[in-house]
Amino acid sequence: MMHKFNPAHKNKLDNDWRRKVIPPKPTLEKLGLLSEDIVADVGCGIGYFSVPAAEIVSSRNKVYALDTSKEMLTEVERRAEIVGISNIVVIETEEYDLKLQDESVSFVLIVTVLHEIINKERFLKEANRILKPSGRLAVIDWEKKQTEMGPPIDHRIDKQEAMEFLKSSGFEVSMELGIADVFYGLVAVK
Numbered sequence: 537m538m539h540k541f542n543p544a545h546k547n548k549l550d551n552d553w554r555r556k557v558i559p560p561k562p563t564l565e566k567l568g569l570l571s572e573d574i575v576a577d578v579g580c581g582i583g584y585f586s587v588p589a590a591e592i593v594s595s596r597n598k599v600y601a602l603d604t605s606k607e608m609l610t611e612v613e614r615r616a617e618i619v620g621i622s623n624i625v626v627i628e629t630e631e632y633d634l635k636l637q638d639e640s641v642s643f644v645l646i647v648t649v650l651h652e653i654i655n656k657e658r659f660l661k662e663a664n665r666i667l668k669p670s671g672r673l674a675v676i677d678w679e680k681k682q683t684e685m686g687p688p689i690d691h692r693i694d695k696q697e698a699m700e701f702l703k704s705s706g707f708e709v710s711m712e713l714g715i716a717d718v719f720y721g722l723v724a725v726k
């Protein structure tokens with residue numbers, strides 16, 4: 537059984553450390569999110585990235601905040617309401633079923649989720665299914681080495697391995713970035 541993030545620890549998803557290391561808006565901009573994008577934030581948690589993504593994309597476009605945890609989605613709704621954002625749609629998903637139509641989004645975001653997934657190829661192929669042709673998928677995950685924060689090393693996925701899974705799931709990696717020696721970022725094109 538893979539380690540899953542415990543929703544009871546949701547305060548770990550928004551704090552000074554995270555805001556310093558992966559500030560949400562600048563990070564999304566670095567990953568290439570554009571105002572014309574339609575976004576699926578897969579494993580959105582409390583919406584740390586979904587809410588700023590909804591501010592970057594046009595208010596006519598949607599950000600789908602997807603998570604298997606209802607508790608997380610309730611928090612996304614609460615946060616969106618506080619800042620008056622109305623283009624976020626929350627959807628309770630299943631492990632390998634994102635509940636969206638084929639080719640319905642242009643940008644998929646997967647932040648610190650991939651390491652929690654047992655069948656990574658199945659999960660990434662499902663992400664590929666909902667992406668429009670030439671759509672982009674951005675992954676951020678923990679470097680597989682000892683860091684002050686984060687899950688145990690044996691629960692992490694190495695960057696090279698993540699790249700292999702992206703390739704075998706129908707993507708071409710177009711950008712690699714290091715984030716504060718703690719996370720890596722990958723952008724891949726369908």
Ligand SMILES: C[S@@+](CC[C@H](N)C(=O)[O-])C[C@H]1O[C@@H](n2cnc3c(N)ncnc32)[C@H](O)[C@@H]1O
Pocket residue numbers: 540541549578579580581582583584585602603604605608629630631632646647648649652653
């Ligand atoms: C560590 S949290 C990251 C949340 C968010 N991406 C962020 O960076 O703030 C991982 C989240 O992924 C969700 N999750 C795990 N497996 C999932 C799956 N197969 N589909 C959708 N969500 C999933 C968990 O419920 C949890 O909310």
